[in-house]
Amino acid sequence: MDTSLRARRRTRIRAAGTAFLVVALTAAAAITGAPAAYADDYPSWDDVIAARGNEAAKQDEITKLQTVIADNEAKAAAAQLKVAETSDAYDKASAALTAGQLKSDTLAATAAAAATKAEQSKKRAAQMAAQFVRSGGSDLTTMLLTSDSSHVDDLLAQLSAASQLTQSVSAVYTAAEQDANTATSLSQQAEVAKQELTELADAAQAALEAAAAAQREAVAILQENYAHKDEMNAQLASLQQNLATTEQQYQAGVAARAAAAAAAAAAAAAAAHQGGQVVGPVSGDAQALAEELMGYVAAGQFWGSTPDHIFEIAWIAQGQDVANCGIDVTILQAMVAAVRAFGSAGVSDISRRCTGQIEGAGTASAHYRQGGGHAVDFTSVGGVRLTGANDASLNLIAVLDPMMPNGSRVGQSQCRYAAGDEPNFQNFIDFEDSCDHLHVDDF
Numbered sequence: 300m301d302t303s304l305r306a307r308r309r310t311r312i313r314a315a316g317t318a319f320l321v322v323a324l325t326a327a328a329a330i331t332g333a334p335a336a337y338a339d340d341y342p343s344w345d346d347v348i349a350a351r352g353n354e355a356a357k358q359d360e361i362t363k364l365q366t367v368i369a370d371n372e373a374k375a376a377a378a379q380l381k382v383a384e385t386s387d388a389y390d391k392a393s394a395a396l397t398a399g400q401l402k403s404d405t406l407a408a409t410a411a412a413a414a415t416k417a418e419q420s421k422k423r424a425a426q427m428a429a430q431f432v433r434s435g436g437s438d439l440t441t442m443l444l445t446s447d448s449s450h451v452d453d454l455l456a457q458l459s460a461a462s463q464l465t466q467s468v469s470a471v472y473t474a475a476e477q478d479a480n481t482a483t484s485l486s487q488q489a490e491v492a493k494q495e496l497t498e499l500a501d502a503a504q505a506a507l508e509a510a511a512a513a514q515r516e517a518v519a520i521l522q523e524n525y526a527h528k529d530e531m532n533a534q535l536a537s538l539q540q541n542l543a544t545t546e547q548q549y550q551a552g553v554a555a556r557a558a559a560a561a562a563a564a565a566a567a568a569a570a571a572h573q574g575g576q577v578v579g580p581v582s583g584d585a586q587a588l589a590e591e592l593m594g595y596v597a598a599g600q601f602w603g604s605t606p607d608h609i610f611e612i613a614w615i616a617q618g619q620d621v622a623n624c625g626i627d628v629t630i631l632q633a634m635v636a637a638v639r640a641f642g643s644a645g646v647s648d649i650s651r652r653c654t655g656q657i658e659g660a661g662t663a664s665a666h667y668r669q670g671g672g673h674a675v676d677f678t679s680v681g682g683v684r685l686t687g688a689n690d691a692s693l694n695l696i697a698v699l700d701p702m703m704p705n706g707s708r709v710g711q712s713q714c715r716y717a718a719g720d721e722p723n724f725q726n727f728i729d730f731e732d733s734c735d736h737l738h739v740d741d742f
Contacts, residue, residue: 341367341527344546347534357538364535371524378517382622385510392499392506399499403492410485417482420475507657514623515655521621522610557597564594567639578639578698581632588631589615592638600643601634604678606656608649611672624653626672629707629741633699634675640698641681641691647736648676665708665740674740685737687711688718692737699739700725710738 342364350360530549537544582588593616595601596609603609611624612631626649637644651657651664652671661667665674678684683691687710696709703726710732715721721729732738 341531342534344534344544344549347537348545351538351541351543361535361538364531364538368528368531368535371520371528374520375517375524378513378520379622381513382510382517385506385513386623389503389506389510392503396496396499396503399492399496403489403496406485406489406492410482410489413478413482413485417475417478420471420478424471424475507662511655511657513655514653517622518610518624518653518655521614521619525614525617525619560590560594561598562594564591564600565598567591567594578636578702581635581702583628583632585615585626585628585631586618588628588635589613589626591635592616592631595638595643601638602645604645604647606654608646608654611650611653621653623671624650625670626650627741629704630673630675630739632702633739636698636702637677637680637695641695643679643681644677645679646675647678648674665738665742668742673742674738676736676738678736684735686734687714687732687737688720688734693720693722695737696722696724696727700727703727703739704741707739707741711736 342360346360350356533544533549536542582591589612592601592612596613601609611626612634614621614624615626615631630649634644634646648656648666650671651666656664657667666676677695680691680695683689685692685695692711693715700709700722705726706728707726709724709727709729711734712721712729713731714734715729
């Protein structure tokens with residue numbers, strides 16, 4: 300294929316994928332709980348057609364459409380700003396928690412070391428005191444007064460040594476007391492730091508929940524906006540350019556472009572699929588990969604579950620840069636490869652950061668870490684449910700293992716161990732996960 304033909308084909312696919320986004324986002328909004336759209340909320344095609352015959356009415360309808368579009372854009376911008384603000388607040392709270400944990404751990408360790416030192420000082424003082432008693436202690440003075448001159452020098456020497464020992468014992472006892480006081484003080488500080496740590500943990504959790512709620516709200520608003528934006532722009536163009544467009548014509552155009560996207564995706568898969576499970580060259584461009592996947596959605600070959608993460612792919616296909624909703628190219632490649640190899644695939648979680656899901660593993664989830672979008676859960680391929688250990692799962696692993704970065708992870712290890720079907724991996728590292736899907740990530 301020459302360069303110009305490839306470019307024209309790429310343009311057709313990109314245009315088709317973008318047009319199909321209206322349908323995909325409408326479905327995604329319904330699944331993920333975006334605000335419901337009612338006929339009264341947006342200008343209808345009947346309103347547009349009625350206004351076209353009267354200049355004043357047409358101008359009113361144009362103003363109405365422009366206002367609704369601008370309001371939706373403003374709501375979307377405000378929602379994304381709130382996401383940025385709450386995310387920043389969580390980052391600060393998380394950093395404070397980390398610093399607090401370090402302070403608490405350091406104080407606890409220092410207090411323990413001081414307590415050990417104090418105990419050692421007490422033992423040393425006790426040993427020296429015992430030595431003092433064994434040497435005669437205060438009885439040396441009496442012995443000096445009652446002894447003859449032949450023993451005086453020896454007794455004076457012993458008295459001098461005992462005096463020095465007394466001073467040493469006194470110094471050691473003083474040091475032991477200071478060490479004990481230090482240990483007590485540090486223990487008190489450590490306890491205060493531990494109490495503060497609880498407050499910091501609560502603050503960080505509250506900030507995380509606020510950030511997740513803001514993300515969910517923003518996603519719902521953006522889904523609502525994108526689901527109607529193209530149609531309202533078409534209505535606006537119909538009025539401004541005096542185009543006699545009807546709703547049926549608009550929907551027919553959407554359906555035709557969706558069909559074109561599906562056909563382009565099927566052609567890409569057919570060109571790459573040369574028998575068996577060969578997936579062919581896979582693009583390294585995120586938007587091209589997302590467009591191919593949305594074509595599979597249109598063709599009924601690729602789908603999501605509940606909550607449906609397909610809208611994350613749809614936004615990438617459209618070129619939308621939505622905070623926390625990116626998907627790593629490697630994960631997009633894995634999903635494309637799965638559909639190409641098996642003809643269809645279903646997925647559940649992709650980026651939990653995008654959907655604001657903090658249940659379960661929370662921020663430790665592979666679907667949430669490092670901004671999200673570095674993991675995908677496959678639920679089926681080729682119409683067969685995945686268990687992580689059945690033939691379909693093993694076949695998918697065989698397809699993905701050679702193309703994933705070395706050190707990438709695949710789940711469900713215990714499922715395969717139990718079935719006695721753990722393969723040798725080229726790039727994957729495995730871990731335990733529930734036996735109702737196949738988890739893949741590129742960490």
